[in-house]
Amino acid sequence: MSLEISLLGALISLFFILVLSGTLWWMLHPHAFVTQAAAKARQSVLAVKKIMVPTVGLPHTERSVELACRLGRKQMAEIYLIYILEVPRTMPLGVPLSDAEKEAEAALERATQIVLLHNLPMQKLIHRARVAGDDIAKLAKDMEMDMIVLGIQEEAGSHIDPLNKTANAILKIASCEVIIDKLPSS
Numbered sequence: 025m026s027l028e029i030s031l032l033g034a035l036i037s038l039f040f041i042l043v044l045s046g047t048l049w050w051m052l053h054p055h056a057f058v059t060q061a062a063a064k065a066r067q068s069v070l071a072v073k074k075i076m077v078p079t080v081g082l083p084h085t086e087r088s089v090e091l092a093c094r095l096g097r098k099q100m101a102e103i104y105l106i107y108i109l110e111v112p113r114t115m116p117l118g119v120p121l122s123d124a125e126k127e128a129e130a131a132l133e134r135a136t137q138i139v140l141l142h143n144l145p146m147q148k149l150i151h152r153a154r155v156a157g158d159d160i161a162k163l164a165k166d167m168e169m170d171m172i173v174l175g176i177q178e179e180a181g182s183h184i185d186p187l188n189k190t191a192n193a194i195l196k197i198a199s200c201e202v203i204i205d206k207l208p209s210s
Contacts, residue, residue: 072170081131088175093142103146108156157193
């Protein structure tokens with residue numbers, strides 16, 4: 025009895041081995057199941073399209089710009105850079121504040137450079153207000169923001185209230201999600 029291998033028989037057996045191997049691999053490597061809560065959380069983050077970032081040009085607020093960009097990168101969220109010029113109640117809101125305005129423009133320019141690194145759409149705004157926190161929350165509501173990312177830093181030696189007055193006001197008034205990035209005092 026001679027052993028002859030036909031081409032058709034070899035192809036059929038090769039196909040059978042591949043199908044069996046694929047089936048075994050599929051059985052031994054099950055897909056990770058995502059819970060409904062995890063899927064909902066992921067979807068809610070991906071729904072964020074407009075992120076407001078108040079900045080004052082200090083490292084902790086520049087870090088909040090970076091954080092906002094990373095949070096909005098996947099969905100190409102628009103970043104709104106806001107600088108609030110607090111005008112004392114003893115002065116009219118429209119009073120010229122050339123030094124403060126130059127500082128605001130410089131802070132927004134540094135923040136702009138961070139957003140440009142991420143190629144995200146952005147808008148900048150210098151806004152005059154009496155109380156920064158109240159105005160940030162009101163602007164966020166008026167502009168229909170999905171999120172505010174706020175960087176704060178604890179004042180050296182101040183352990184009474186780790187959140188500053190601006191953060192407290194935003195947390196009380198804001199109608200959108202607020203993320204606070206608190207850097208420790210150095």
